[in-house]
Amino acid sequence: MNIGILIIGNELTSGMTQDTNSSFMARELYEQGWSVSAVMTVGDDRNAIRGGLDYLMGISDALVVAGGLGPTADDITTTAVAGAFGLDLYIDEAVLKQLKERFDRVGIPWTENNAKQAIFPEEAGIIDNPVGTACGFLLDRDGSPVAVIPGVPAEARKMFSDGVIPLFRDKIAYREHVAKRTIKTFGRTESQIDQALSHEDLEIPGVSIGFYPRFPEIHLVVTSRGEDRGRAEENLRVVCERIEGQLYSYIFGYDDDTMEGVAAALLTDRELTLSVAESCTGGLITDRLTDVPGSSVFLERGVVTYSNTSKVELLGVPASTIEKYGVVSEEAAILMAEGVKKLAGTDIGLSTTGIAGPAGGTEEKPVGTVFIALSAGKGTTCRRFLFRWDRRRIKEISSQIALNMLRRFLVEGDGLT
Amino acid sequence: MNIGILIIGNELTSGMTQDTNSSFMARELYEQGWSVSAVMTVGDDRNAIRGGLDYLMGISDALVVAGGLGPTADDITTTAVAGAFGLDLYIDEAVLKQLKERFDRVGIPWTENNAKQAIFPEEAGIIDNPVGTACGFLLDRDGSPVAVIPGVPAEARKMFSDGVIPLFRDKIAYREHVAKRTIKTFGRTESQIDQALSHEDLEIPGVSIGFYPRFPEIHLVVTSRGEDRGRAEENLRVVCERIEGQLYSYIFGYDDDTMEGVAAALLTDRELTLSVAESCTGGLITDRLTDVPGSSVFLERGVVTYSNTSKVELLGVPASTIEKYGVVSEEAAILMAEGVKKLAGTDIGLSTTGIAGPAGGTEEKPVGTVFIALSAGKGTTCRRFLFRWDRRRIKEISSQIALNMLRRFLVEGDGLT
16 A cells, blocks of 8 residues: 655745654554655645645555644645645534633633634544644545644654554555564664674564664664464564564663663662762753653652852762862762762762863863763762764763663662672 | 755655755755755655656756665666656766776775666766765756755765755856744744734735744744845845834744753853752753753752752752642742752752642642742742643743743843842
């Protein structure tokens, strides 16, 4: 089955915004065992939309259209699609009522231009939007489904996965079963992982493995297809097990797992508490950990000690240590982790100190130098890194390594007592 | 002038790789004053490429094709393009010689499949590749130029900017100038902003305004086109000034500005220092502020006080206050902002406390209740909010409001003494 994707928005054809929806959708479709006939991106222009619809319908069994469903005058997708297919428009009173209730609930005053989002082509089935105001809709063109959804990425992704894919599966005779699993790794490059895998052991008919770098992680998507559901799932299980045997400690999670979520679950399970002292990561470690619901169970405190004074006051790092070794040093990182653990009275203390740049580097400690320490029980471990990325990426990789050190310590003990 | 973009590669239609070339090229074209008629992405498939070429040629004055020029068997762009236009292929001996010399120089053994990269359609003009092995080529189809370049992003960008754009300018009469500015707003919805603007005052020929929601912000991109550069820029200035008059305090920045960057610049300019006490935002405020290079000048410390003990120890919030009013209360937020300011010895203290959910809500204080306080000099201000989003978005909007309170205080004084 061939699916066309039409993306609509002047912000895309002007290069103002990078479209990420089509890539997401292509991947989801691919994992369903379907193909993408073509992706087309056009501006908010009636003729361009009509031309794109016509062309894609000609080469596809189904169509997804995303973008241009907002309340403002430049959003014309609904009327353009209705016009292209010769359909009249109507106001859906139930959707209108829901919209007004939503505005009420959130406390935003209702303005009449929002009523536009309750207008649909006749014959359309409504596709619910659980994360925003613009509903989507589904049309049937001579047996080919055409789904129209908003372009806001969070909404497009949710509605595509939960709304459009199941609708397409209903509409289209479909026999192949697809089982898939995402294996998430950290700590090795794509080519190192590729080399670490014994590919001949992983060659099972109907099973494919895709590599998806998601900085700073590498994800492996294992897809198993077959007419027999049990067989497809069994093949998936076998291949995943073999990959696990080959990559073991570089795998931190699966599917929707995040590094912070895995670390948080381990802390919660083991009833251990954590405190964090951040310098170069600036709060990113606790920001990530507090994205996990229930993190207050294990997270006692975080401190972002950007000044020397704060390192002395909040962590008990002696001013003399800072003077002797510098704030970016193994000594400082160790005392930060031990200090925050002691003062917070937690089981584990985690710390980062480094030079995220662009300024502040020296010959001995150039920009990108980062020390990360973990203290637990009577032991403390510290690692030194040199990263060659920009400020934000240095923060991201440092927070990732800190959380991975925490994870590996919780899984393996990792040398501390 | 309308330009079509055709991107070719199975890695794109399967969602394995995110295409970034088309967005880059669209932006470059837009800045030349040209429009993108459509962007189409197809797999390495002869029919799909032919269909895409035909469709795009029909709606465009010129075409750029990127991808599929590599040495391996799946790269078929050259033969597909030649086939679609009915052109024979030939081996360019000069390019072949250059290729072999290049392999020699780099010390990579020559293999015969590389000779493929010296094959071009007859009539083609060669487009040099200064950063890789695959040259591009330019064809003329009844006066419309068609440029074909490799898809490797570094090569595509360099060859597009330095090779294709000048060739297109040579081929096409070119007069229009484009001036643009992005106005970034926060605190009003897209439709509220739409209604707040007096559109008739903003209707100047050649000037258009686009709305781009970037949660939690709304960006307005004002674009002014015209044959006269001075006139286009003057029109842009006039429209921006009128928008500023209508939206004044909701505008926090322009173009590449970020909320944290604007707040950081104001603190730095005024030589004021800041400390932050975060509960529900979990470190996101300091994470954002420390993304700004040089933030150590004004940021003394941040504390993420997730436990009651840490609020007492790091902020001096009396346990009795927490007991009486709860940790999520106006009283706690105010004492947190005042406490961190005092203990850190900074000019300004900022605090957040709230229930980010999904659990932890009560009837009086449901999930999404957030208090944000700012303390400066002898005054402290506190605002209460109720958000209806998920945990991450509650953190994002809370950090945004806190930074915006800081910004408005620095710009306007905002009632504190």
